[in-house]
Amino acid sequence: MDESTVILKARTFVRSFPDLTCPVSMELYVKDIDAGLRYETELPENESGHSLPIKGKWHIIVNKNHLEERQRFTICHELGHLYLDLSSEHTGKSDSQRYTKRPKNEVLCDVFASEILLPSDHFKPLVNAADLGFYSVIALAKKFKASLTATGSRFAALNDMACTFVLSEHGIVRYASRSPSLREMGAWVQIGYRVPPSSLAAQGAKLVQEGPCEVDPTEWFEDWTRGGTLYEESRYLPDWDRMLSLLWFEEDSLPAGGVAANEETEDSDPYCRELDGMLSWPDRTKKR
Amino acid sequence: MSIGFGGFLERLRTEKGLSLRQLGQLADVDHAYVHRLETGAKVDPSIEIVTGLIRALRPGERKARILRFLVGQTVEKDLLDEVLEDEDLSLDDFESAAQMRSRGRPDGREAWRRVLKQIRQIREKMEGG
Numbered sequence: 001m002d003e004s005t006v007i008l009k010a011r012t013f014v015r016s017f018p019d020l021t022c023p024v025s026m027e028l029y030v031k032d033i034d035a036g037l038r039y040e041t042e043l044p045e046n047e048s049g050h051s052l053p054i055k056g057k058w059h060i061i062v063n064k065n066h067l068e069e070r071q072r073f074t075i076c077h078e079l080g081h082l083y084l085d086l087s088s089e090h091t092g093k094s095d096s097q098r099y100t101k102r103p104k105n106e107v108l109c110d111v112f113a114s115e116i117l118l119p120s121d122h123f124k125p126l127v128n129a130a131d132l133g134f135y136s137v138i139a140l141a142k143k144f145k146a147s148l149t150a151t152g153s154r155f156a157a158l159n160d161m162a163c164t165f166v167l168s169e170h171g172i173v174r175y176a177s178r179s180p181s182l183r184e185m186g187a188w189v190q191i192g193y194r195v196p197p198s199s200l201a202a203q204g205a206k207l208v209q210e211g212p213c214e215v216d217p218t219e220w221f222e223d224w225t226r227g228g229t230l231y232e233e234s235r236y237l238p239d240w241d242r243m244l245s246l247l248w249f250e251e252d253s254l255p256a257g258g259v260a261a262n263e264e265t266e267d268s269d270p271y272c273r274e275l276d277g278m279l280s281w282p283d284r285t286k287k288r
Numbered sequence: 289m290s291i292g293f294g295g296f297l298e299r300l301r302t303e304k305g306l307s308l309r310q311l312g313q314l315a316d317v318d319h320a321y322v323h324r325l326e327t328g329a330k331v332d333p334s335i336e337i338v339t340g341l342i343r344a345l346r347p348g349e350r351k352a353r354i355l356r357f358l359v360g361q362t363v364e365k366d367l368l369d370e371v372l373e374d375e376d377l378s379l380d381d382f383e384s385a386a387q388m389r390s391r392g393r394p395d396g397r398e399a400w401r402r403v404l405k406q407i408r409q410i411r412e413k414m415e416g417g
Contacts, residue, residue, distance in 0.1 A: 036410070038406075038410065040406065042402060043402075044399075047390070047394075049390070050388050050389060050390030050403075051388065051389040051390070052384050052385070052387070052388050052389075052403075052406070052407055052410070053384055053387050054381075054384050054407055054410050054411050054414065055380075055411060055414050055415075057414075059410055061406060078389065081389040082389075086389075087389060088388070088389045088390050088393070
């Protein structure tokens with residue numbers, strides 16, 4: 001199963017609830033697939049939850065000690081395992097928070113979770129009605145009862161404007177989600193590299209600025225030659241020494257020119273493509 | 289560390305002090321095939337083969353059920369050891385735990401005890417206990 005299939009299945013699942021309201025009801029989802037739901041206080045901090053088949057019925061167990069937003073993502077992730085019939089691929093680690101080297105099925109269940117927690121039919125119109133900036137991400141996260149990380153990722157992936165949401169841990173970029181228009185421009189954030197030293201993200205725990213600042217796009221985007229004024233807003237999450245950054249071009253500061261030449265370079269390497277929640281259909285013209 | 293049908297078969301054979309050849313003769317199975325099962329080169333033995341091996345090994349009802357369960361799948365060694373050492377643990381609960389889906393596997397015997405406790409509580413509630 002690939003990411004595109006998972007997205008289609010998730011959207012089919014969501015659309016089976018014609019009267020769905022946001023924040024989406026976990027109980028509604030769980031009931032629909034005839035599973036049980038149990039909030040457990042005795043799970044260790046590094047275990048978000050799991051699913052168990054007991055007497056012919058699946059039960060989702062969630063760590064009640066976690067924040068409600070995280071619990072909701074965990075439930076949606078476990079629903080992914082059950083709805084998509086994807087088993088767990090164990091790696092010997094209990095840490096569910098890692099962004100590197102995660103097993104494929106776990107990544108696919110995260111994709112499913114994002115799709116049903118922040119359904120595109122409900123989320124996308126609000127994203128594109130909102131101003132670009134972290135305060136919009138915060139407001140949407142509250143509305144959908146989702147974490148800033150999950151909401152920021154979807155905010156960029158479904159945005160019509162040129163923006164990207166970057167997650168870094170211990171000063172290293174771990175994940176980036178780009179809007180379609182930024183992808184078309186060929187803006188590529190390198191995963192696994194240190195955040196730019198002049199960025200807000202590089203300030204880590206010392207970051208005090210809450211508003212946006214102008215940054216040089218060549219600092220963030222690999223091989224960027226197109227100019228433009230890039231804005232960055234970052235938020236520090238002390239629990240995991242994690243930084244969330246929203247980067248965007250304002251409409252009046254867009255880079256010049258059409259689609260960049262380096263777009264083809266990144267599309268030719270599908271195994272390194274970032275997760276952004278967008279479908280990627282094969283392009284016949286390129287095959288010829 | 290996980291263990292599958294072959295690993296558990298080897299454990300039962302050595303517990304009985306049988307060689308590959310002896311087990312093969314007792315179960316009426318080619319000993320080379322038994323070796324391939326134990327090394328994981330073959331993972332999907334027929335019901336007849338499994339029944340023959342159980343008849344030859346006489347592992348007891350509990351271990352025989354576990355061996356049958358392990359055809360085509362693996363379990364964590366810590367979970368298997370837990371259920372083998374505690375005869376009071378329900379095999380239904382063991383099979384539930386073995387099929388657990390999670391974002392990370394339980395690490396160590398204590399973690400599996402916790403999972404088995406959760407399962408027992410949910411099962412007893414379902415049974416109205």
